[in-house]
Amino acid sequence: MDIWTAEKILLLRFSVSLPEKIEALSGSCLIIKCTFEIEKKYDQYLNESAATGMWLKDGTEEDTHQVFNSGDPKPNHFNGKITGKLHKKDCTTVFYNVSSKHNGKYYLRITSAVLKYTYTKPFSIIDVLEGSSVSLRCSAETLCSSPPPTLTWSSTPRIPLSDSSRLQELISGLNFTATHREHGVTFTCTITYQLQDKNKTAQDSITVHVQYWPKNTAVSVLPSSSVLKGSSVTLICSSDANPAVNYTWSRESEGQLKQLQTGDTLTFNRTDPTHRGWYHCTAQNQHGSQNSSISTTSQITVMSDLMILVCNQKSEIFNINIL
Template sequence: MDKLILLIFLLQGVWCGDWSVSLPEKIEALSGSCVTINCTFDIYNKYDNDLTDSAAGVWFKDGIDFLKNVVFNSSRTNLYVKGEIIGKLKSKDCTTIFYNVTSNYSGQFFFRIEGNGGLKITFSKKSALINVIDSPPNPTVQMFKDQMEVEVHEEVLEGSSMCLGCSAKTLCSSSPPTLTWSSTDRLHLNESSRLQLDQQKQTEIISDLNFTATHLQHGVTFICTITYQIQQRNTTAQNNITLRVQYPPKNTLVSVFPSNSVLEGSSVTLICSSDGNPAVFNYTWYRENGGQLEELQTGYNLTFNVTDRTHTGRYYCQTKNQHGTQNTSVLLDIQYAAKISLFSCNRTDITVCLCEAHGNPSPKVEWHLSGRPVSNSTNTFISEERLSSTDLRSFITLHQSLTHTDTLQCVINNTHSTASKQIQLVASPQEMTRHSAPVSLAPSAASSPAPSSCSSACYPATVSMSSLNSLPFPTSPGSPHPASLLAPWNSAPAQSVSLVTPAAALSQFVLPGTVSCVSTPKPALKTPKKATRSPRPQPSPKPPGPSTPAPPSPNPSGPLLCSPEERLEATP
């Protein structure tokens, strides 16, 4: 019994090893290309010496009958299948490549090893199925979030670390295939490729696309394309994956209908829109009030049926979903017609007027003097002061002489209206003296040359530039102006001064009250009727003759003047 056990043990040492072969279960081959069968085998150790460089590999197809099923023998040529064993049989590597694959190559393939001596064994228990296809298979696409594989239809949160993987069999092309990524939105993609063996020890190419998920990639389709070169032509296959990203509200926008600028009294609607995944479920409206936000209402729109200028301001829309909020704002501009709020003038030796106007859009201001537009010149200065976005103040300064008929007009306008106001300018004291009402002359009832006297309600009596006994009042160069002669006696009681004109002599003025006027000898004039009124008791006219006036006392308040329309009455 012991001898039997020893014999069995010795036989195990001699037959150590096993008859086995390793083949892929299924191989896809592209028609027109080649196919590689990865193959290794094992034999009993006692046959190792028979496994020499002269050993041959044989392949059967769809059976192991030597007469019907042998399609390849590495020791022979001109068989059914063209190919070669690219592995080293001595090292028990039977990897084989077949060229110019056609659809007839599809089937089950069995391997046989033939060495020296008794090494001739067919591995009939294991085979490789070759499937010949006319076009390349689509690559496989996978999605990984934070290095964990997820379903391709699963939604990911914005900010997640993403990796899209694409893999494909290298098959057997004349040059290695290539994998490329593209996207429907033409995003810039950072990809990397590598080769590795799959579980069936077939070589596959893998391309990884790494990025951080953002809302810009939501709904974007990423496309992986494999390109094979088959007999000097390219054949491609594709697969894709659409990314779905959840994110807080983005691109919030307020639209105003009919527009941001609307006329006072009309209707306006503000509409808020936003992009978010999941969709925005809450819209809240606010208005800026004194630096604080005042909540108005909820809902995606805000409507004012009848607007007024108090509605002008900045409005905010806040959008919200389960991942966050976002605010945006719009400036609502209520426009209205232009109006003049203030128009006034101040007269001294110059005329200064101001005109304040408001309106939206801000109005423009023009000045018209006696119906004619005026602009900046040596006698006119115009300036403007911006009080606010809707209020404007305009100044005009006039240095020129004015008459009692001059008018000044402020004209304003904006896109909605035109308005104006007018003022009748009143001449300055100096100009009033130059343009006061004429004094009527009356001859004395006595001798000729007849002294003349005239009375006036003015204090002092006004003197006109009109004719004196049909002769002009002093107009020659260098002649003193009447105002300069009258001014020193504006408060003196009954004084006189002599004055000579180029054509007539005016010997004296008696101020205040009755004024005595003496002209050169002329025919006596018809004595007018006695005046019907006198503004104050008048002293008797002084007889003509030389007189020396007493020094007057100036009145700092200036002369009292008649209005241009007042008529004066003379007394003989």
């Protein structure tokens, strides 16, 4: 299986829509779905007779990296054809009999009269926010394969599939609402072709990155057993979030809440009566914040002699009481 890659590009006024990656089977054909936009002032020059599309491979210098030219084909160029209408801003291209020499990164150049532009800057990838709708689409060209290929997904079975087909394309989609449970999950689509009485497969994977606000914010204490007066105590705050959170510690004493410091730990190296009070942890990122939950917390009592009392009570706020 040979892999052919292309950049997906977005510029302010010149833009092109391309797959980020295409996988093709050696000896078959490869179809590149492609559309583009140009500055409005050049629209008048983009006519059917003058418009030319070029593909440059692994570089943008026309003299050394040109591998296809719809208006001036060369013997050393790839065998192919622009099937789209350039004057309608459709640059869809087919390459025939692909092999390992086709592997690489490709750039599109459009020329027509005074217009000459190469699309070179990569498209930015944006994470998905929890609660938003996600649509993953896997497609396979059927023009170069008879019988047509089949598509299968390797993903969580609870997500329903939506399948459709067109004259030259087979499509399978996954649609779901993003939650923190999908963060880091990899979805794989496998395409199976029957070529010369043999099954050949190609697959592509995408990992979903979901951004979400803090969840399951909790506090733990070290040491987890008894604490003697004058010993050290460390409170540790943890939270599940993406992107990472900032932690803030606060102390409640005599009805007042006072911010102490930031960071995931709060340490008292030598405990004394001034440390008496309730301690809170808040986790925050750009999507929200959460206080340490009231669930399973320890109340630590520090004794001045060898009698040590450690009680477990319901609270995710730590009370350090020094007698």
